Amino acid sequence: RRGSDELLLCGGGAARLAETSVVRDAELLVAVEAEEPRPGPGDRPPLPLVRLASAVEPEWLLDLMPERLAERTEVRFDARAGRVEEISTLSWDGLVLHESRKPATGPEAERVLAEAAQAAGPAAFCDPEELAAWRARVAFAARYLEDLPPVDDDAVRAALAELCRGRRSLGELRSAEGGGLVGWLRARLEPRQRAAVERLAPERVEVNGRRLRVMWEPGREPWVESRLQDFFGLAEGPRVGDGRVPLVLHLLAPSRRPVQVTTDLAGFWERHYPKVRRELMRRYPKHAWPENPRTAGGTATRSRRTS
Template sequence: ATGRVGSGGLSDDLAAGLLVGLAYPERLARVRRPGGSAYLMTGGTAAELAAGSGLVGSDWLAVAVADRTPGAPSARIRRASPVDEATAREAAGPLLRTGREVGWSDGDVVAREVTRLGAIELVQRRLDRPDRAEVAAALLTGLRQDGLGLLPWTPAARALRERLAFLRHHLGDPWPQVGDDSLLDAAPSWLGPELAAARRRADLARVDVSSALRRLLPWAQAARLDELAPERIEVPSGSRIRLDYSDPAAPVLAVKLQETFGWPAAPRIADGRVPVLLHLLSPAGRPVAVTADLASFWRTGYPQVRSELRGRYPRHPWPEDPGTATPTRHATPRRR
């Protein structure tokens, strides 16, 4: 074909391309990169020109013949005519669509108005005031794709989640499941207000996750949370020590041995169903014993600990009968 202008005002090339495009609108194709040989058809098919083709570099093609070898990533363009965008729009007019798109892309909310010719994106512009529900849906998609790490898991939020996991493990329903999959499935309920107010990923980093997690609790369970899974336990010395719920099967209380004198048994939580696992520490804070049966430890384990450590820590009490001894947080003052 030549570039001669016909009686209709189109060059012979464009006229030929218009005819092909009208016959096969789903085969109109735009080059993926300027000057390249790879194309995308309006029907969504990837296509490629043969090396050395005189059509390489054409921005648009109306493809008359293309075939694809089984397993090949793209079709091979055999015959085509070059066209311009205006001709492509005219030939495939029914495929031209303009719509609003709000979604999650490259780690953030993307809100835009897009004009497409089939699968080919022609024009886009940013939406300054996207629909709130669509933004919330995009943020939810982002959480499901990129994970709950998009939220600010403060130590308090992690600790609350661990306490809830403990109660679910031991008491079951109606205590909520708080694994990643369960939290993501339930996100519209426990994160609903935050998702509705957010506009972008950065807003997720300002969420109060602890407050949001509490929405998972029915009122009756919320009222008993601190009773059944206390944050801290008061030991005989008067210290209030934080429990570690990182293992939902066995909550841990790490406490210096001298502070537990007079305790007949390890405390039990979750309505008395679960004994706390005591990590008994030396005066220097090093573990000396692990037990959930304190009475047995006083009888069988403590005598050996006492014999090994009383010489190393002479300023701390090592009574023969720890079950009746006075607990203490302090060492005996040094003599002057």
């Protein structure tokens, strides 16, 4: 029974129990008399109508026709609950008589969870920007470290499968200790390889006492942004790759609007700063804009301009 008057049939399909049927409350029944109603013009075919039925006790099926009973246990992902379950069913000719569910464990549960996780995609289990940054950092470091494995799609899938070990739900994957998916990708590297990535492609660099976040994006050279004043006192900008590669500098006005984008800080001081200085002095007269920025101290706070 699937409701007050809808019936599930052995072998598949459904039927409707007539309102005139005396048998109304039985969980199982056999259709003694049924008919196929004719659909109206343009209507969908209606369900077969069972006019006469007889109640069946479950024990009768066990005693009289046990060969048509089947027990089955399978591990399935419940998309609604977001978890893997072990489902046990007892059916007769394909009609489920009893079903029980419990949390699934073991290799099969991990495999099913991994399939569901792959279908959801890596972005469901980490910050996409964090994942993209890690992939870009490893790709950059690989220029100088030949045995550094790439963080390609296969590596991400493998890390996601490893993350599923001992877990039963997508929620557990999202809250996994150790940094989640990106943490597992880090852990797949040898300690010396992780140290090399941190050295060659750091997350942050220090500029006049301030630690600036390095922006790592696939297909772009690494870059940082900060106020122009924070670079006062520097002859050149920070570098990565053990000093081989200058960072792209996004130099900002006090309002955080861009002033210049360059990898050549020395050239900017020499060729462009004098003109930029005049404009900044006009727009931001309460800030210090020294004539020689190479020897001036960098500042991260507002200061009054002195003559």
